[in-house]
Amino acid sequence: MKSPKKVVNHIVNWLIEYCSLSKMNGFVIGVSGGIDSAVVSTLCALTKKDVLCLEMSIHQSKNEKKRSIDHINWLEEKFPNVKHYKISLSEIFDLFQNKMPLKLKNNEKQLLSLANSRSRLRMTTLYYFAALNDYLVVGTGNKVEDFGVGFFTKYGDGGVDISPIADLLKTEVYKLAKNLKIIKSIQTAPPTDGLWPDNRTDEDQFGVTYEELEWAMKKSKKKFDKKIFSKRQKLVYETFKKFNKNNLHKMRPIPVCKIPLKLLKE
Numbered sequence: 001m002k003s004p005k006k007v008v009n010h011i012v013n014w015l016i017e018y019c020s021l022s023k024m025n026g027f028v029i030g031v032s033g034g035i036d037s038a039v040v041s042t043l044c045a046l047t048k049k050d051v052l053c054l055e056m057s058i059h060q061s062k063n064e065k066k067r068s069i070d071h072i073n074w075l076e077e078k079f080p081n082v083k084h085y086k087i088s089l090s091e092i093f094d095l096f097q098n099k100m101p102l103k104l105k106n107n108e109k110q111l112l113s114l115a116n117s118r119s120r121l122r123m124t125t126l127y128y129f130a131a132l133n134d135y136l137v138v139g140t141g142n143k144v145e146d147f148g149v150g151f152f153t154k155y156g157d158g159g160v161d162i163s164p165i166a167d168l169l170k171t172e173v174y175k176l177a178k179n180l181k182i183i184k185s186i187q188t189a190p191p192t193d194g195l196w197p198d199n200r201t202d203e204d205q206f207g208v209t210y211e212e213l214e215w216a217m218k219k220s221k222k223k224f225d226k227k228i229f230s231k232r233q234k235l236v237y238e239t240f241k242k243f244n245k246n247n248l249h250k251m252r253p254i255p256v257c258k259i260p261l262k263l264l265k266e
Contacts, residue, residue: 001172004179011164012046018162019049019136026050028135030122030157031084032194033060033067036140038182039173040164041071044138045079052129053084056122058093061199067186074183085129089121096121115195119156130161139163142170144210148217149240150247151193151202158250170210206243208236216240 001007019026026049031037044051053075055068075082097114104110126137139160145151146166152158165173170191177187191202191210203209216237229237 004175016047025134027138028052028130029138031068033064038071038186040140042180051082055086058089058118116153118195119153123159136161149243150250169214212236
């Protein structure tokens with residue numbers, strides 16, 4: 001990316017145009033304390049349209065909460081069109097979790113199911129405020145997450161109206177963050193989805209870095225000889241392919257059963 005400033009201007013103009021064509025009043029976005037939501041909320045603020053930031057804590061770490069509030073405060077100081085709500089969803093999530101009949105200790109599938117439930121609870125909250133104010137729900141997924149490894153929750157953080165940075169790699173999002181002067185604590189924080197009780201990072205879940213996943217994503221679109229890969233490169237590429245294959249159902253349209261016309265006429 002040679003000119004982050006031009007990319008910023010392009011996305012801001014796209015947001016303004018889409019919002020106007022949709023006849024909506026502005027944007028609502030969940031601010032997590034991570035780099036993606038910080039960049040997207042700042043891009044939305046630059047449109048000068050109404051922006052509602054939601055800090056939706058579900059047993060978040062103190063560091064995550066502090067970064068999200070620090071970013072929101074930074075936004076509100078710079079942009080009069082930004083406002084926010086702090087909403088604790090921990091009690092609601094606990095009630096949901098306690099109502100579930102199956103309770104397995106340290107079961108990874110159950111932990112994943114509950115992690116996804118956190119994301120879907122936040123999506124429900126975003127759309128509540130979107131409906132009240134005629135706002136668009138803004139997605140924060142980047143290209144690697146949305147189209148490479150499917151690292152999002154279906155009908156959770158994947159349930160949005162628009163995706164401003166979904167054509168940008170994670171490293172490119174960091175370049176925008178630097179250009180936008182996003183606070184340093186967010187720029188240097190390890191990426192995390194904030195959905196797990198053990199506060200695991202994205203790298204903990206992948207076993208590789210975003211830079212490595214970007215390399216593998218680019219490689220996957222070309223013909224090459226795997227024999228030239230180093231041991232680490234083989235691990236990275238196989239990791240990318242595993243996540244890509246397992247999460248294809250998220251990245252493809254929902255399958256629709258097509259009924260033959262002859263059956264409909266009978």
